[in-house]
Structure formats: C-alpha cells, structure tokens
Amino acid sequence: MPPSFVRGDSAMLGFHATPRERSEMARFGVLGTGSVGRTLASKLVSLGHDVMMGSRQAGNEQAVEWAKAAGQLASEGTFADAAAFGETVVNATAGGASLDALAAAGVENLAGKVLIDISNPLDFSRGMPPSLVVCNTDSLGEQIQRAFPETSVVKALNTVNADIMVDPSIVPGSHTIFLCGDDAGAKAMVADLLQSFGWPADDVMDLGELAAARGMEMYLPLWLRLYGAVGTARLNVKVVVGG
C-alpha cells in the first residue's frame, strides 16, 4: 500500500520542524545527488519525511554535504541502500544514466514500491541543444517500467525546473504539472505528494497510462526553446481549454 501524505499538516511543517505524526510520514529514497535530487530531497525532509539520498558509492561528497545540512531526517548511501530504505523511491538521476543507476539500486529493493521517475533522457553527446536518448515509440519511463515489472513507475515533475517542482508559487498564477502511469493507486499517491509540495489539485493533470511519458519527455525539446526565448528556467505551461 502506498503511504499517504498529510496535506493539511505538511503545510504547517517548517524546514526544521519536528513532525507531529511520524506514523503518517514516509521514508523516501532519492537516487541522484545533482541539484534536482538535492532540491527534491530537501523538500521531502522539510515536510517531515525520512530521506536517504543514493549515489553510485556511499560517501559521495555532495550527498554527505546534503545530509549534513538537511538534518536528522537525512542520510545517504549507495543506490541500493537508498532504494532499500525508501517506501517510495525517486529517480532523480540523469536520464542517460538512469537504467544503470536503477540496476545498481536492485530489482529486489524496488519491488512492490512506487518509483517516481522525474528524469529526462537528454543526450548531450551530439551537441547543443541536447536530443533525446529515447523517444517517439518508447520512453525512458516505459523502459524503466519494463526493467522493473514489480515496481509501479509514475512519471512526474520532469517538465519543470527543480525549484518549481517543490515550489510552484515561484511561477505566478496557475500552471500545470503532469503525471502518468499504469497504477492508479500509485498515481493518486504521487498526486497527493505533489499537492504537499504546493501544487493545487486543479493544476495536477493525469495524462493516463505510462506510455504518455513519451509526450512528457518529448516536450523537453520545446521546453529548451522556451527557455531560450524567455531567458529563464523559471517557466512552465498552463493548459487552457475552450468551451
């Protein structure tokens, strides 16, 4: 059963607050020590969750530094340590390295769990702007799901910058965050988590089955052009609908 996220309480918990109801908080493994992983992990800690950051080797400098700064709910270890620790696991590794990182995390450590895949399969090897490692008739989200059939993969958050993921209010007005996956319960849990991050329920859009990850990942080349046009990564799109 996926853990539940307490919406009302989470808003009352400051970064250093002591959770009042630990039984309703969850343990997360966050795979990846880059700015996306650190930002997500810090947000989860600020909401009162226990978080282990995973990297290729335990003692990763960025992970140790993060855990030290993030306080007593934070720890670090290998990809396998973090995956085993988490009731829910977040893939915040670079898309091109995600399948290897998840293989290191271990099928057994991810079985029966929700994996929130926020990665983008960007390929920088062919110059700028990056292309995608996989697209069109497949997606990284689907590749991960096929490699970990006992895990419920939910694609989410990959369409915005890390600071917007955990604080949508830095972009004014309402704007849309997408998720998709094949497990309705897992998607409902992730939708709750997004709301605990500050996303209004009306701005969380379920795009359906996990194959919709193709669309969510293929949006990246447009996102990169939007970034070039507006001159800041603090951008998002709002889906608007006519009558």
Add this chain to the structure above:
Amino acid sequence: MPPSFVRGDSAMLGFHATPRERSEMARFGVLGTGSVGRTLASKLVSLGHDVMMGSRQAGNEQAVEWAKAAGQLASEGTFADAAAFGETVVNATAGGASLDALAAAGVENLAGKVLIDISNPLDFSRGMPPSLVVCNTDSLGEQIQRAFPETSVVKALNTVNADIMVDPSIVPGSHTIFLCGDDAGAKAMVADLLQSFGWPADDVMDLGELAAARGMEMYLPLWLRLYGAVGTARLNVKVVVGG
C-alpha cells in the same frame, strides 16, 4: 519582399466584406484540402486575401466545394497552380505527405517565397496514438527547408487545432502560439499574419531558428495526451514565467 498585413484594417473586414485596399492584400496558395487547409483558406479570404487552394489534381471535390462557398476571392487548382499563384504559400497537407506535395508544387513555384509550414509529421501506420515520421535530431520543417533552399520556411500554428489557429478567442484568456524559422523578415511577416488572425502580439512567441521546429513538432505527442485528458481539441498552452 514579403507582403505586409494591415492589422487595423483586417479586423474591420467581415467574411463577405469587400477589401478597401486590395494593394495591401496578398495572394496566398494553400496546399491541402483537409479541414486545416479549408479553415485557414477561409480565414484568409475573410481577411480580403486572394486564395487558391491546391490539391493533387485540379477539380478536387473538396477544393471545388470550398472555392464555391468562399466566394470570388477563392479559387482552386493543382499544388503547382496554387504555389505559383501565392506570394505566400501555406503547407496544410498531412505531414507524412508534405514532401511529396511540395515536390509536386515545384521548386520554381516556391523559390523566393515564404512557406508557412503548419503540418505535423504524424505517423498513423503504427497504431494509435500516432508517432512521428521524423523527430529528435531533425524535423519536417527542416526537411522542407533543405528540399527548398530558395524558400523561407516558417514553422507556425502546428500546435493548435485549426479552429483555434484562426480564432484564438475560442480558448479563454491568453495563450501562446509559436513560430520559428531562419529568415527574420519571413517570421515578422508571419507574426503579423497571426495578429491579423486575432493572436495578440504578446501571445506570439518566436522560438528562434528553424531547428526549433523539432520542439514544436515533438510537442504533438503531449498535445494528444492533453486532448485525451481534457476531452476536447479546443485546448492550448500558455507559457508562464516566474521572476
């Protein structure tokens, strides 16, 4: 030199109005007789432009019917007839057939002109939802530009349904329409044309060089999922930016 579009006047011209300044109106060739081509062609006629609709063979039933209904500014012919007729040419053919249609239109009939490419390279042969014929490291817009180096290709309008293209007000509030291309003058002309269609200048976003067509075309798989999620094709996105 690209023709100019008179913004103030165009808003005053009803569907059956007689243009007051024909010298400021332009001749358009619209390639394609589907709903997108007919909708665009009708809008251009309503703004006082002369429009020839092109299809594989002159006398195409849908083209003849359209020209009859659209009035004295409307005519129809082959792809080559329409391309030769137009000072500006619109590619509204199905993306998978666009290169063939444009080859039939003829390099010489398109040389020195602006070609507005509104097509999407959708591939329905592998089932639903469609995939793309070309993507990631290339785009249909770029393929067309390479095949017609004497023509200024501007990618535009492919990210919305035809009825929104020519009447953005059917989606409430402000929302964004994209264009890109390698010829700044051609893009300025197309931006003016979009404004004559009703797009506010602030909602027309220039994404830069024609290679941005990759992003505009790769948005389609996401658009198709949005369509599934909201249940209507009368949708668009508004780009929102934080401080």
